[in-house]
Amino acid sequence: MIGLLRPGAHDRRWGPLVSAWYDRETTPAETDAVTRHIARCGRCRARIATYGTIERELRAALQRTPVPPARPIFAAAEARRGRMRWPAARAVAGLCATLLLALAIASPPGRALIGTAANVAQQIAGSRTANYAGEHALFRAPAGSAIAYQAHRYSVMSATADGARIEPLGTILVDGGGIWALAGGRVLYDAGSGGQHEWMVAAPDGSAAAPLPNAGNRDVVDVTPDGTRILLRASGRDGAYATAPSATEVLDATGAVLWTGSDAPAANGIDAYALSADGNYIVSGDTGAITLYPIGDAPSLPPLTISGYAVRRPQMARNGALAFAAQALSGPSAGTTTVYVYTREHDLPGIPHGDAFPPGSDPLFALAPDGSLLAVWGMRGASTLTIWGLAGSAAGKVYQDPHVAGVTVHALRWSPDGATLLVIGVDAAGRQIAYLLRPSADLSMARFTSLATDANVAAANWRPDDSLLLLSDAGVPTGFVAVPANGRTLALGLPEDAGARPVFGAGGYLALLKMDRPARFLALRGHDPAPVPGTIAALSWTGDGSGRAAVVVGGQVYLYSPRSGLAAQPLMEGVDVHWSPSGDRLLVVHADGGAEIVAVDGTPIARAPTGIDGRTLAWAPSEATLAGVQRGADGDHLVLWSLDGRITVRASAQKIGRIAWSPDGRQIAYSADAGGGARLEVVPVRGGTPIDLGPLAALDDDFVWRGDGRALLVIDHQQVGEPGMLVALASDGTGGNPLGLPSVVHLYPGPR
Amino acid sequence: MMAAILMAQSPARAALDDRFTRLVLDHQRRIYRFIFGMVGVEALAEDLTQDVFLSAYRALDRLPADANEQAWLFTIARNRALQELRRRKILRWVPLARPREEGEGDDDTHPFDEGAPLADAVAERDRLRRAMAQVPPKDLACLLLSIDGHSYKEVAEITRLTVPAVRARIFRARERLRQLLSADGDLSLPAEDEA
Numbered sequence: 027m028i029g030l031l032r033p034g035a036h037d038r039r040w041g042p043l044v045s046a047w048y049d050r051e052t053t054p055a056e057t058d059a060v061t062r063h064i065a066r067c068g069r070c071r072a073r074i075a076t077y078g079t080i081e082r083e084l085r086a087a088l089q090r091t092p093v094p095p096a097r098p099i100f101a102a103a104e105a106r107r108g109r110m111r112w113p114a115a116r117a118v119a120g121l122c123a124t125l126l127l128a129l130a131i132a133s134p135p136g137r138a139l140i141g142t143a144a145n146v147a148q149q150i151a152g153s154r155t156a157n158y159a160g161e162h163a164l165f166r167a168p169a170g171s172a173i174a175y176q177a178h179r180y181s182v183m184s185a186t187a188d189g190a191r192i193e194p195l196g197t198i199l200v201d202g203g204g205i206w207a208l209a210g211g212r213v214l215y216d217a218g219s220g221g222q223h224e225w226m227v228a229a230p231d232g233s234a235a236a237p238l239p240n241a242g243n244r245d246v247v248d249v250t251p252d253g254t255r256i257l258l259r260a261s262g263r264d265g266a267y268a269t270a271p272s273a274t275e276v277l278d279a280t281g282a283v284l285w286t287g288s289d290a291p292a293a294n295g296i297d298a299y300a301l302s303a304d305g306n307y308i309v310s311g312d313t314g315a316i317t318l319y320p321i322g323d324a325p326s327l328p329p330l331t332i333s334g335y336a337v338r339r340p341q342m343a344r345n346g347a348l349a350f351a352a353q354a355l356s357g358p359s360a361g362t363t364t365v366y367v368y369t370r371e372h373d374l375p376g377i378p379h380g381d382a383f384p385p386g387s388d389p390l391f392a393l394a395p396d397g398s399l400l401a402v403w404g405m406r407g408a409s410t411l412t413i414w415g416l417a418g419s420a421a422g423k424v425y426q427d428p429h430v431a432g433v434t435v436h437a438l439r440w441s442p443d444g445a446t447l448l449v450i451g452v453d454a455a456g457r458q459i460a461y462l463l464r465p466s467a468d469l470s471m472a473r474f475t476s477l478a479t480d481a482n483v484a485a486a487n488w489r490p491d492d493s494l495l496l497l498s499d500a501g502v503p504t505g506f507v508a509v510p511a512n513g514r515t516l517a518l519g520l521p522e523d524a525g526a527r528p529v530f531g532a533g534g535y536l537a538l539l540k541m542d543r544p545a546r547f548l549a550l551r552g553h554d555p556a557p558v559p560g561t562i563a564a565l566s567w568t569g570d571g572s573g574r575a576a577v578v579v580g581g582q583v584y585l586y587s588p589r590s591g592l593a594a595q596p597l598m599e600g601v602d603v604h605w606s607p608s609g610d611r612l613l614v615v616h617a618d619g620g621a622e623i624v625a626v627d628g629t630p631i632a633r634a635p636t637g638i639d640g641r642t643l644a645w646a647p648s649e650a651t652l653a654g655v656q657r658g659a660d661g662d663h664l665v666l667w668s669l670d671g672r673i674t675v676r677a678s679a680q681k682i683g684r685i686a687w688s689p690d691g692r693q694i695a696y697s698a699d700a701g702g703g704a705r706l707e708v709v710p711v712r713g714g715t716p717i718d719l720g721p722l723a724a725l726d727d728d729f730v731w732r733g734d735g736r737a738l739l740v741i742d743h744q745q746v747g748e749p750g751m752l753v754a755l756a757s758d759g760t761g762g763n764p765l766g767l768p769s770v771v772h773l774y775p776g777p778r
Numbered sequence: 779m780m781a782a783i784l785m786a787q788s789p790a791r792a793a794l795d796d797r798f799t800r801l802v803l804d805h806q807r808r809i810y811r812f813i814f815g816m817v818g819v820e821a822l823a824e825d826l827t828q829d830v831f832l833s834a835y836r837a838l839d840r841l842p843a844d845a846n847e848q849a850w851l852f853t854i855a856r857n858r859a860l861q862e863l864r865r866r867k868i869l870r871w872v873p874l875a876r877p878r879e880e881g882e883g884d885d886d887t888h889p890f891d892e893g894a895p896l897a898d899a900v901a902e903r904d905r906l907r908r909a910m911a912q913v914p915p916k917d918l919a920c921l922l923l924s925i926d927g928h929s930y931k932e933v934a935e936i937t938r939l940t941v942p943a944v945r946a947r948i949f950r951a952r953e954r955l956r957q958l959l960s961a962d963g964d965l966s967l968p969a970e971d972e973a
Contacts, residue, residue: 045949051930073956080955081925087906088811 044070048077170689170733171508171776174752182213182232185494187446189462189475192496196231205497206246207489208279209253214238214246215485215497217751224751224764227281230495237764239281244273247298250305251395251442253490254279255321257301257308269295276301276308276321285321302342303395311337311350318342330368332375338363338388343397346370347416351389354382361385365402367393367416379414381406390435394444399465401447403435411435413447415469423469429461441492448494450486460486460496508776509752509765511733564602568609576603576612583614585626597628602641606649613652615640621654623669632669642684643667646711647691655682655696664696664709677709677716683725686775689735693757697725706740708757717759723748728773731757741770798835801847806831808926809855815922816859816915818907826862830855852928852936856919863915909958913951920944921951 040063046052047060064070182195182205203216208227217224217235223243228235244258245267256277262268271287274296278284285308287296296319298310306324310317316330316337332352340350348368352375354360363383368376380402383389389404398417404410411430415423427449435451447463460483465472477483477496485497564578575586582596583603602615606623611631615621621640623631634640634654643654646666656663656673662682666674679698686695688708695708704722706729709715719738722729729740737757742764743750752770755762809830814823833854841850910918916937923933933944 041953042945042949045952046930046945049924049930049948051945076956076960077952080952080959083906084815084910084922084925084955088815 040067040070041073044073045077048074171510172730172732172739173774173776174509174739174770175772175774182230183496183498184230184489185477185496187441187492187494188464188473189477189494192477195495196229196233198226198228198232198235198497203485203497204246204487205485205495206249206256206487207253207495208249208256209490210279212279213495214249214256216246227279238277240275240277240283241281244275248300249487250301251303251488251490252305255284255301255305257298259298267297269297271296274298274308285319287319290319299339300341303344303397307342309340309342309348311340313337313355316340316348316350330374335375339391341391341393343393344395345397345417347393347397348376349391349393349400350375351391353388363388365389365391365400367400367414369397380404380412390438392438392440392447394440395442396444398444399440399447401438401440403430403438403449405434409433409435411438411449413463413465413469413472419467420465420469425465425469425472427463427472427474429463429474433459437486439488441488442490443492446492448486448488450483458483509732509739511736566603566605566612568605574605574609576605578603581617583612598624604643604645606645607647608649611649613640613643613645615643632671634667635671635673638665638667638673642682644685644687646687647689653685653687653694655685662698664694664698666711674713676711676713677707681725683727684729686729686731686738688731688757689733693735695719695729695731695738695757697722697727697729699725706738706755708738708759717757719755719757719759720762730773730775733776737762739765739773741773747771794838798831798838801834801838801851802831805848805851809851812852812922812926813855813859815910816856816919817862818910822862826855826858830858833858846932846935849932849935852923853938856923856936860915860919905959909955912958913954917947917951917954920947921955924948 040060043052043056043060044064047057047064052060064074182198183192184195185192198213198215198217203223205216206214208214211230212227213230213232214225214227217226223241223245225238225241225246226235227238238256241256241258242260244260246256247259247267248257249255256279258275258277259267260273262270262273267273271290274287274290275283276285290296294312296308296310296317297312298308298319300309301307301321302309302318306321307327308319308321310319313336314331314333316332318327318329320326330348334355334357335352336355338351338353340348342348346369350366350368351363352366353363359382362385364378365380366376366378368374379400380389383404383406387405389402391400391402393400394416396417398415398420400414400416402412402414409430409432411427413425413427415421430449430451432454433449433451435449437448437450439448439450440446441448445464447465448460449463450458450460453459460477462475462477463472464475477486477494483496483498487495489495562577562579563581566576568574576597577584577586577592578600579596581599581601583598583600584593584596586592597612598614599616600614601617604613605611606613610626612624612626613621614624619640621634621638621643623633625631634643635656637656637658638654639657640654643652645652651666651668653664653666653676656665656675661678661680663675664677664682664685666672666676668674676694677696677698679700681699683697683699683704687693688695692711693708694711695706697704698707698716699705704725704727706719706722707716708719709717720740722740723743724746727741727746729738731738732754735757737754740753740755740762741750742753749771752765752773753762754765806827810823810827813826813830814820817823817826830851834851841847913921920933920937920939923936924930928936930941930944930948933939933948934941937944939947
């Protein structure tokens, strides 16, 4: 049929051939004919473009579809049918056993990545070949985005006050930590890690996250039930909360400072764990006293002297009732702790609730905001949780909770309306649990509701409307995150694997490449799998969409193409390899640090001048030059190397580490150390004074240009490899902004 | 208990179960997605996926050891999906994402969507869904298999067609989608050629 078609003229009969050509399913003769035709036929070129669009949409739509794991598929289908549909019970038993076995095999964390390198390499070889095997971590990142490797990701969930309905709200990127509800429906959570605090405020779905102003590296220890006031405390050198007055501060929900301990007349320091329920006082315990620090216009109140006791963690209800733990300082009960409730009707210290807890067994307690109920948990040989009635119809009544057996409780919190108690703890099996107790009016019983989710409840707290916020580690525990130029992060859902690297194919398709295990490159169609003869040490894709790659295995550079798979013979020796932006040439780095430019067939084009560290070389986007570091006796120089052999120095320092071209090729960012520690600097390619953007943890610390070229992304951490907050530094040196991504461990350049 | 069940099995049955286990692990997700692409309903796709593997389990002892298991499974899956579509006579489609239930939170973005509003995402899926529903199922099956990475020869083996027939069906499916999506006006696709 080809002979009947004129190469340059559009004809409907070209359609099936072009379609097959698009799939690389044409014979050599057909391939030549179609190639010549589409070079002249705009309509067929447009047709191919639409084929690509359609295929991307189909694939993306199917990728979006959650694939249930094997067991839910079978279980869900069974549940819908209501009965066994197939008669062969024996076969079913065998099948179930087999599926259980399959699931058991699938369970180890490493299972999901078995074969990843092989599968994803095949899938991303070209955008159109990327299939929808989402389980193998194949995702698309927007062009121009950077990729951050993030430590943890948690789901924010809401629960109704009775715990009957638990629904996902969204996802926030945190390394555990607490969660609080603020006025206005916002969520306050700790995005810090490694003992550092980074308090963020976000919408309940995790979007629009921004740091809480003035929070600093302090812990939130209490938020009023209406979510309008936040009590913060700084830690001392020993890790415990500092009691210096300046360590305590109260902010409102916008982060404005309402009260600062620096101005407080507190010679003995402040040891507060609670704000009064009405938000008017900071309630501080001390040896022999409770001090109430008024906030705003609240009237001053005299301290309450409680002689002979060390007062711990006092709480104050709206009716003025105070609950606190008091440790006897002397006498036969010395060292024991008792929970007291004090109102104006009592003599100090007030009325003890429950027997004393032995030394070393401090109780937890929670006073309801309206002062009507007191919950006390502690260990007196066994775990006991008691609710005492203090006012109203429950006054004088006691409820003992049977559900707490075997549970170590670490948080008790009453709902804002005082009707329901949230209990968070760890059960005997080590699982974090959360449950609700709603006592009856006469405390004769309490309704128990387990806040059961599919995963651990890492944190929980009440919202002002008496519903609940839960922080759960359900779903993907970790992810690679795309950071587009607009700063809105985009979780890619890739699994946690610190040993994996993101690699890109055409169209921004992203995969993880395991660097520490042997892999197989699968030829695309009609070819047998080509085993990689060892562990992949480096990999570079061309950016031209052809799907070609260069791989370093065992000190040898191999080429890979979708048509022929991995070459049987190496191209040349090398320890690292980088395609030129056009995909026409390769930069090959040798073990001795030297480097050379070669054609695709290995023909030498240029060798890097002596002194240039080949491991630092990076192609300019225009491909006309490379930037690299020239080591010399007088220090390091950032140089431009033109392939005609010219060397131009653009910056110098005692040591220079990494280099990154800006997306437009007009600036180069580099890490440098002039003797005072690693810094990130930017210099114009045409020459000029370098701009100092700020410190880095080390010369080999990660930094990546943002897609718009106006900022560089860095990790605010003390040491390379430690998690830290992602920060965007303006490339003109005018400052930086945290991006709401905590515990970022590594940064990688994304697709361009 | 599981161990007891397994221990009671004969060596041949255990080997067969091992083989089936591998089949499930290796192909379950691709089979599910293929079926979902064909029928467009998650719950139905789950049911049909189950049926496919049940059929495979029953017939596995008759499958030669050197057979192309993947092609075999996809053949079962294609036939099962087409059978279902014939039975229903209509294609029932729901949004490609799991629909939100009443009262569900405002989780209206998908990780892929860069924060795109739910309305946009649903509209896009609906558009594609409508178009896919109008592609002849046998043509659509060929296209989906091709997108899944199967060569034309493999698609021919799965569908029991000739390679030229596969080529024609994939072309027809593409062109049909091209026409439908162009007519929809949401995609900037060139109009159908005139010559």
